[in-house]
Amino acid sequence: MKNQPHWHQEEKATFQVNQAFYNPRNKFVRDLGVLAAAVYKQDHGSLKVLDTLAGCGVRSLRYYLESNADYLWVNDGNYQLNSTIQQNLSLTIAPEHFQITHQDAHRVFFRCYQERDYYDLVDVDCFGSAVPYLNTMLWATKISGLMYLTCTDGRTLTGHPPEKTVQAYNAIARSHPAIQEQALRLLIGATTQQAASKGLGIEPIFSLFTVQTHRVMLRLVSKPQLTANNYGFLAYCHYCGNYQTFSWRKLNKVGCTCQEPAITISGAMWLGKLHDEQQLKRFQTLAQEWNWQKIVKLVNLMQGEINFPPYFYTLGEIGNRGKLNLPKRSHLIQALQDQGYQAAATHIAPAGIKTNAKMEDIIAIATTI
Numbered sequence: 001m002k003n004q005p006h007w008h009q010e011e012k013a014t015f016q017v018n019q020a021f022y023n024p025r026n027k028f029v030r031d032l033g034v035l036a037a038a039v040y041k042q043d044h045g046s047l048k049v050l051d052t053l054a055g056c057g058v059r060s061l062r063y064y065l066e067s068n069a070d071y072l073w074v075n076d077g078n079y080q081l082n083s084t085i086q087q088n089l090s091l092t093i094a095p096e097h098f099q100i101t102h103q104d105a106h107r108v109f110f111r112c113y114q115e116r117d118y119y120d121l122v123d124v125d126c127f128g129s130a131v132p133y134l135n136t137m138l139w140a141t142k143i144s145g146l147m148y149l150t151c152t153d154g155r156t157l158t159g160h161p162p163e164k165t166v167q168a169y170n171a172i173a174r175s176h177p178a179i180q181e182q183a184l185r186l187l188i189g190a191t192t193q194q195a196a197s198k199g200l201g202i203e204p205i206f207s208l209f210t211v212q213t214h215r216v217m218l219r220l221v222s223k224p225q226l227t228a229n230n231y232g233f234l235a236y237c238h239y240c241g242n243y244q245t246f247s248w249r250k251l252n253k254v255g256c257t258c259q260e261p262a263i264t265i266s267g268a269m270w271l272g273k274l275h276d277e278q279q280l281k282r283f284q285t286l287a288q289e290w291n292w293q294k295i296v297k298l299v300n301l302m303q304g305e306i307n308f309p310p311y312f313y314t315l316g317e318i319g320n321r322g323k324l325n326l327p328k329r330s331h332l333i334q335a336l337q338d339q340g341y342q343a344a345a346t347h348i349a350p351a352g353i354k355t356n357a358k359m360e361d362i363i364a365i366a367t368t369i
Contacts, residue, residue: 013061015088020056020081021127029208029215030059031295033148035283036205036217037067037121040146046070050112050119050140052105052133053077057085059123064093072098073119075108106136113139121146129153130187131168134194138220146205147218149187154212157183159266174264176236178243178311180209181274181348185234185310188216188270192226201225206283206302207274209348219276233267234310241321241359243311245271271310275302304344308354313362315351322363329353335365 005016010027011034041047047069051060054076063069072093074085079102089098101108105124112118122141124133130151141147151157156164158180159173166172169190173182184207192202201224205217228247235244235254239262246254248268256263280303287295319326327335329345329352336343336355343355355362 012065018084109136109140118142185269196224196226230272238262312352327369
Protein backbone atom coordinates (compact mmCIF):
# COMPACT_ATOMS: atom_id res chain seq x y z
CA MET A 1 0.00 0.00 0.00
CA LYS A 2 1.05 3.59 -0.61
CA ASN A 3 1.61 4.58 3.05
CA GLN A 4 3.13 1.32 4.22
CA PRO A 5 6.74 1.66 5.51
CA HIS A 6 9.48 0.32 3.28
CA TRP A 7 12.00 -1.89 5.05
CA HIS A 8 15.57 -2.32 3.88
CA GLN A 9 17.93 -5.21 4.55
CA GLU A 10 21.73 -4.84 4.68
CA GLU A 11 23.47 -7.95 5.99
CA LYS A 12 21.97 -8.51 9.48
CA ALA A 13 20.40 -5.03 9.73
CA THR A 14 16.71 -4.47 9.01
CA PHE A 15 15.75 -0.80 8.95
CA GLN A 16 13.68 2.02 7.51
CA VAL A 17 15.10 5.14 5.89
CA ASN A 18 12.13 7.53 5.69
CA GLN A 19 13.55 11.09 5.52
CA ALA A 20 17.17 10.07 6.22
CA PHE A 21 19.91 9.79 3.61
CA TYR A 22 20.93 6.24 2.71
CA ASN A 23 23.09 5.09 -0.19
CA PRO A 24 22.93 1.30 -0.74
CA ARG A 25 25.93 1.50 -3.09
CA ASN A 26 28.11 2.37 -0.10
CA LYS A 27 27.44 -0.95 1.61
CA PHE A 28 31.05 -2.04 1.05
CA VAL A 29 32.22 1.07 2.94
CA ARG A 30 30.11 0.04 5.91
CA ASP A 31 31.40 -3.52 5.49
CA LEU A 32 34.97 -2.29 6.03
CA GLY A 33 33.92 -0.38 9.14
CA VAL A 34 32.19 -3.47 10.52
CA LEU A 35 35.32 -5.56 9.91
CA ALA A 36 37.57 -3.04 11.68
CA ALA A 37 35.17 -2.90 14.63
CA ALA A 38 34.89 -6.71 14.79
CA VAL A 39 38.68 -7.14 14.84
CA TYR A 40 38.93 -4.47 17.55
CA LYS A 41 36.33 -6.32 19.65
CA GLN A 42 38.30 -9.55 19.27
CA ASP A 43 41.47 -7.83 20.47
CA HIS A 44 40.07 -5.72 23.31
CA GLY A 45 37.05 -7.69 24.51
CA SER A 46 34.67 -4.71 24.48
CA LEU A 47 33.36 -2.23 21.93
CA LYS A 48 31.61 1.08 22.61
CA VAL A 49 30.61 2.93 19.45
CA LEU A 50 29.85 6.63 19.03
CA ASP A 51 28.01 7.25 15.76
CA THR A 52 27.95 11.04 15.59
CA LEU A 53 26.20 11.67 12.26
CA ALA A 54 23.98 8.62 12.26
CA GLY A 55 21.32 9.27 9.62
CA CYS A 56 18.88 6.36 9.80
CA GLY A 57 21.21 4.41 12.12
CA VAL A 58 22.21 1.61 9.73
CA ARG A 59 25.90 1.84 10.67
CA SER A 60 25.09 1.62 14.38
CA LEU A 61 22.84 -1.37 13.75
CA ARG A 62 25.55 -3.20 11.88
CA TYR A 63 28.21 -2.43 14.50
CA TYR A 64 25.94 -3.98 17.13
CA LEU A 65 24.67 -6.97 15.16
CA GLU A 66 27.83 -7.90 13.22
CA SER A 67 30.78 -6.44 15.18
CA ASN A 68 29.18 -7.39 18.53
CA ALA A 69 29.29 -3.85 19.95
CA ASP A 70 28.38 -3.64 23.63
CA TYR A 71 26.97 -0.13 23.59
CA LEU A 72 25.97 2.50 21.04
CA TRP A 73 25.66 6.26 21.32
CA VAL A 74 23.67 7.19 18.22
CA ASN A 75 23.57 10.90 17.47
CA ASP A 76 22.19 12.95 14.62
CA GLY A 77 21.63 16.69 14.67
CA ASN A 78 18.25 16.34 12.96
CA TYR A 79 15.56 15.66 15.59
CA GLN A 80 13.08 14.74 12.83
CA LEU A 81 14.97 11.45 12.46
CA ASN A 82 14.29 10.46 16.08
CA SER A 83 11.35 8.15 15.37
CA THR A 84 13.19 6.46 12.49
CA ILE A 85 16.35 5.81 14.53
CA GLN A 86 14.35 4.74 17.59
CA GLN A 87 12.30 2.30 15.56
CA ASN A 88 15.31 0.84 13.75
CA LEU A 89 17.35 0.26 16.91
CA SER A 90 14.49 -0.92 19.11
CA LEU A 91 13.65 -3.66 16.62
CA THR A 92 16.70 -5.73 17.58
CA ILE A 93 18.57 -3.96 20.42
CA ALA A 94 17.55 -3.76 24.08
CA PRO A 95 17.21 -0.16 25.34
CA GLU A 96 20.05 -0.49 27.88
CA HIS A 97 22.51 -1.00 25.01
CA PHE A 98 22.01 2.34 23.26
CA GLN A 99 21.16 5.99 23.67
CA ILE A 100 19.89 8.39 21.01
CA THR A 101 20.61 12.12 21.02
CA HIS A 102 20.16 14.99 18.59
CA GLN A 103 23.01 17.37 19.33
CA ASP A 104 25.74 19.13 17.45
CA ALA A 105 28.61 16.66 17.10
CA HIS A 106 31.05 19.03 18.85
CA ARG A 107 28.80 19.08 21.91
CA VAL A 108 28.78 15.28 21.94
CA PHE A 109 32.57 15.10 21.73
CA PHE A 110 33.00 17.69 24.49
CA ARG A 111 30.51 15.88 26.71
CA CYS A 112 32.53 12.69 26.30
CA TYR A 113 35.65 14.58 27.36
CA GLN A 114 33.96 16.26 30.34
CA GLU A 115 32.54 12.98 31.61
CA ARG A 116 35.64 10.95 30.66
CA ASP A 117 33.34 8.72 28.66
CA TYR A 118 35.69 7.64 25.87
CA TYR A 119 34.70 5.42 22.95
CA ASP A 120 36.40 2.53 21.17
CA LEU A 121 35.08 3.59 17.76
CA VAL A 122 34.06 7.10 16.77
CA ASP A 123 32.32 7.17 13.39
CA VAL A 124 32.14 10.60 11.68
CA ASP A 125 30.28 10.08 8.39
CA CYS A 126 30.35 13.63 7.04
CA PHE A 127 28.52 15.11 4.12
CA GLY A 128 31.13 17.67 3.13
CA SER A 129 34.41 18.24 4.91
CA ALA A 130 35.55 16.31 7.99
CA VAL A 131 37.91 19.15 8.95
CA PRO A 132 35.65 20.76 11.58
CA TYR A 133 35.73 17.49 13.56
CA LEU A 134 39.42 16.58 13.33
CA ASN A 135 40.23 18.35 16.58
CA THR A 136 37.16 17.69 18.71
CA MET A 137 36.67 14.01 17.84
CA LEU A 138 39.98 13.27 19.56
CA TRP A 139 38.42 14.20 22.91
CA ALA A 140 35.87 11.39 22.58
CA THR A 141 38.22 8.62 21.44
CA LYS A 142 39.88 6.12 23.74
CA ILE A 143 43.64 5.68 23.42
CA SER A 144 44.08 2.75 20.99
CA GLY A 145 40.53 3.44 19.80
CA LEU A 146 39.42 3.88 16.19
CA MET A 147 38.11 6.87 14.24
CA TYR A 148 36.29 6.35 10.93
CA LEU A 149 36.25 9.56 8.90
CA THR A 150 34.34 10.31 5.72
CA CYS A 151 35.01 13.40 3.59
CA THR A 152 32.94 14.20 0.50
CA ASP A 153 34.56 17.59 -0.06
CA GLY A 154 36.83 16.29 -2.80
CA ARG A 155 37.32 19.67 -4.45
CA THR A 156 38.96 21.19 -1.39
CA LEU A 157 41.10 18.11 -0.79
CA THR A 158 42.36 18.31 -4.38
CA GLY A 159 43.14 22.03 -4.30
CA HIS A 160 40.07 23.59 -5.94
CA PRO A 161 40.66 26.36 -5.13
CA PRO A 162 44.12 26.17 -3.46
CA GLU A 163 43.24 28.83 -0.88
CA LYS A 164 40.47 26.64 0.57
CA THR A 165 42.86 23.71 0.94
CA VAL A 166 45.27 25.89 2.90
CA GLN A 167 42.40 27.17 5.02
CA ALA A 168 41.01 23.71 5.76
CA TYR A 169 44.06 21.45 5.85
CA ASN A 170 46.92 23.90 6.43
CA ALA A 171 48.48 22.44 3.27
CA ILE A 172 48.90 23.09 -0.45
CA ALA A 173 47.37 20.68 -2.99
CA ARG A 174 48.73 20.89 -6.53
CA SER A 175 47.29 18.90 -9.42
CA HIS A 176 48.91 15.74 -10.81
CA PRO A 177 47.76 12.22 -11.81
CA ALA A 178 47.96 10.81 -8.26
CA ILE A 179 45.96 13.62 -6.68
CA GLN A 180 43.30 11.34 -5.13
CA GLU A 181 45.93 9.44 -3.16
CA GLN A 182 47.40 12.80 -2.21
CA ALA A 183 43.95 13.82 -0.92
CA LEU A 184 43.85 10.81 1.41
CA ARG A 185 47.30 11.75 2.64
CA LEU A 186 46.27 15.35 3.26
CA LEU A 187 43.32 14.14 5.35
CA ILE A 188 45.51 11.79 7.40
CA GLY A 189 48.19 14.45 7.68
CA ALA A 190 45.75 17.05 9.01
CA THR A 191 44.48 14.58 11.62
CA THR A 192 48.05 13.64 12.54
CA GLN A 193 48.91 17.30 13.09
CA GLN A 194 45.84 17.82 15.28
CA ALA A 195 46.72 14.75 17.34
CA ALA A 196 50.36 15.82 17.66
CA SER A 197 49.27 19.20 19.04
CA LYS A 198 47.69 17.25 21.94
CA GLY A 199 50.71 14.98 22.44
CA LEU A 200 48.95 12.10 20.66
CA GLY A 201 49.48 10.15 17.45
CA ILE A 202 47.60 8.57 14.55
CA GLU A 203 48.12 5.23 12.82
CA PRO A 204 46.14 4.46 9.62
CA ILE A 205 44.25 1.17 9.62
CA PHE A 206 43.02 1.62 6.05
CA SER A 207 42.42 4.43 3.55
CA LEU A 208 39.81 4.34 0.81
CA PHE A 209 38.88 6.47 -2.19
CA THR A 210 35.65 5.87 -4.11
CA VAL A 211 33.63 8.16 -6.39
CA GLN A 212 34.98 11.49 -5.11
CA THR A 213 34.73 10.40 -1.47
CA HIS A 214 37.74 9.92 0.81
CA ARG A 215 37.57 7.69 3.88
CA VAL A 216 40.15 6.77 6.50
CA MET A 217 40.05 4.47 9.52
CA LEU A 218 42.60 5.68 12.06
CA ARG A 219 43.89 4.42 15.41
CA LEU A 220 44.60 6.95 18.17
CA VAL A 221 47.86 6.27 20.03
CA SER A 222 49.48 7.86 23.06
CA LYS A 223 52.63 9.19 21.38
CA PRO A 224 52.93 11.63 18.44
CA GLN A 225 53.69 9.91 15.12
CA LEU A 226 54.60 13.07 13.21
CA THR A 227 58.21 12.68 12.03
CA ALA A 228 60.36 13.82 9.12
CA ASN A 229 59.95 10.33 7.63
CA ASN A 230 56.15 10.14 7.55
CA TYR A 231 55.05 13.78 7.34
CA GLY A 232 56.33 16.04 4.60
CA PHE A 233 55.90 17.09 0.99
CA LEU A 234 55.33 15.53 -2.43
CA ALA A 235 56.83 17.07 -5.55
CA TYR A 236 55.71 16.31 -9.10
CA CYS A 237 57.57 17.32 -12.26
CA HIS A 238 55.20 18.26 -15.07
CA TYR A 239 58.06 17.98 -17.56
CA CYS A 240 59.29 14.42 -16.96
CA GLY A 241 56.39 12.99 -14.92
CA ASN A 242 58.44 11.85 -11.92
CA TYR A 243 57.66 12.29 -8.23
CA GLN A 244 59.81 12.75 -5.16
CA THR A 245 59.18 13.16 -1.44
CA PHE A 246 61.07 15.28 1.04
CA SER A 247 60.81 16.59 4.58
CA TRP A 248 60.27 20.20 5.63
CA ARG A 249 64.01 20.36 6.41
CA LYS A 250 64.81 20.17 2.70
CA LEU A 251 62.22 22.58 1.32
CA ASN A 252 64.93 24.93 0.02
CA LYS A 253 66.72 22.13 -1.85
CA VAL A 254 63.94 20.73 -4.02
CA GLY A 255 64.58 20.24 -7.71
CA CYS A 256 64.07 17.58 -10.36
CA THR A 257 66.91 15.58 -11.87
CA CYS A 258 65.66 16.56 -15.33
CA GLN A 259 66.75 20.13 -14.48
CA GLU A 260 63.54 21.62 -15.88
CA PRO A 261 61.73 24.31 -13.83
CA ALA A 262 58.41 22.44 -13.98
CA ILE A 263 58.18 21.06 -10.45
CA THR A 264 55.17 21.66 -8.20
CA ILE A 265 55.03 20.93 -4.46
CA SER A 266 52.10 19.71 -2.35
CA GLY A 267 51.87 19.31 1.41
CA ALA A 268 52.54 18.97 4.15
CA MET A 269 50.88 15.55 4.22
CA TRP A 270 51.14 12.02 5.56
CA LEU A 271 53.86 10.12 3.67
CA GLY A 272 53.69 6.86 5.63
CA LYS A 273 51.68 3.75 4.87
CA LEU A 274 47.99 4.11 4.02
CA HIS A 275 47.05 0.73 5.49
CA ASP A 276 48.02 -1.55 8.39
CA GLU A 277 49.11 -4.81 6.77
CA GLN A 278 48.34 -7.07 9.74
CA GLN A 279 44.88 -5.53 10.19
CA LEU A 280 44.06 -6.03 6.51
CA LYS A 281 45.09 -9.69 6.73
CA ARG A 282 42.64 -10.16 9.56
CA PHE A 283 39.94 -8.31 7.62
CA GLN A 284 40.50 -10.68 4.74
CA THR A 285 40.22 -13.77 6.95
CA LEU A 286 37.01 -12.54 8.53
CA ALA A 287 35.54 -11.47 5.19
CA GLN A 288 36.25 -14.97 3.84
CA GLU A 289 34.42 -16.48 6.82
CA TRP A 290 31.43 -14.23 6.13
CA ASN A 291 31.58 -14.91 2.39
CA TRP A 292 32.06 -11.23 1.52
CA GLN A 293 33.89 -11.94 -1.71
CA LYS A 294 33.82 -8.37 -3.03
CA ILE A 295 35.44 -7.18 0.19
CA VAL A 296 38.03 -9.97 0.00
CA LYS A 297 38.97 -8.75 -3.48
CA LEU A 298 39.14 -5.10 -2.38
CA VAL A 299 41.20 -5.85 0.73
CA ASN A 300 43.58 -7.96 -1.34
CA LEU A 301 44.07 -5.00 -3.70
CA MET A 302 44.69 -2.67 -0.75
CA GLN A 303 47.26 -5.05 0.71
CA GLY A 304 49.22 -4.87 -2.52
CA GLU A 305 49.51 -1.06 -2.23
CA ILE A 306 51.23 -0.94 1.14
CA ASN A 307 54.98 -1.02 0.55
CA PHE A 308 55.25 1.59 -2.18
CA PRO A 309 56.09 5.28 -2.53
CA PRO A 310 53.18 7.67 -1.78
CA TYR A 311 51.97 8.12 -5.37
CA PHE A 312 51.11 6.19 -8.53
CA TYR A 313 51.33 6.50 -12.31
CA THR A 314 48.39 6.15 -14.69
CA LEU A 315 48.30 4.27 -17.96
CA GLY A 316 46.98 7.39 -19.66
CA GLU A 317 49.97 9.48 -18.64
CA ILE A 318 52.42 6.71 -19.53
CA GLY A 319 50.82 6.34 -22.97
CA ASN A 320 50.76 10.09 -23.62
CA ARG A 321 54.35 10.68 -22.58
CA GLY A 322 55.68 7.66 -24.43
CA LYS A 323 53.32 8.04 -27.42
CA LEU A 324 52.33 4.42 -26.92
CA ASN A 325 49.26 2.31 -27.35
CA LEU A 326 48.15 1.60 -23.80
CA PRO A 327 49.01 -1.89 -22.52
CA LYS A 328 46.73 -3.69 -20.09
CA ARG A 329 47.51 -2.74 -16.52
CA SER A 330 48.21 -6.34 -15.51
CA HIS A 331 50.63 -6.78 -18.45
CA LEU A 332 52.62 -3.66 -17.56
CA ILE A 333 52.76 -4.65 -13.88
CA GLN A 334 54.11 -8.07 -14.83
CA ALA A 335 56.66 -6.53 -17.21
CA LEU A 336 57.91 -4.17 -14.50
CA GLN A 337 58.22 -7.05 -12.04
CA ASP A 338 60.10 -9.10 -14.63
CA GLN A 339 62.65 -6.27 -14.83
CA GLY A 340 63.19 -6.30 -11.06
CA TYR A 341 60.90 -3.41 -10.09
CA GLN A 342 58.15 -3.49 -7.50
CA ALA A 343 54.75 -2.93 -9.11
CA ALA A 344 51.11 -3.37 -8.12
CA ALA A 345 47.63 -2.15 -8.95
CA THR A 346 45.93 0.47 -6.79
CA HIS A 347 42.28 0.61 -5.74
CA ILE A 348 42.35 4.42 -6.06
CA ALA A 349 42.43 4.48 -9.88
CA PRO A 350 41.37 1.67 -12.27
CA ALA A 351 44.28 2.57 -14.56
CA GLY A 352 46.78 3.34 -11.77
CA ILE A 353 50.04 1.51 -11.08
CA LYS A 354 52.14 1.82 -7.96
CA THR A 355 55.83 1.17 -8.60
CA ASN A 356 59.30 2.22 -7.54
CA ALA A 357 60.30 2.68 -11.20
CA LYS A 358 60.78 6.13 -12.71
CA MET A 359 58.59 7.36 -15.56
CA GLU A 360 61.34 6.96 -18.17
CA ASP A 361 61.91 3.33 -17.08
CA ILE A 362 58.18 2.59 -17.19
CA ILE A 363 57.94 3.96 -20.72
CA ALA A 364 60.98 1.97 -21.85
CA ILE A 365 59.49 -1.25 -20.47
CA ALA A 366 56.02 -0.46 -21.88
CA THR A 367 57.47 -0.21 -25.39
CA THR A 368 58.50 -3.88 -25.18
CA ILE A 369 55.00 -5.19 -24.45
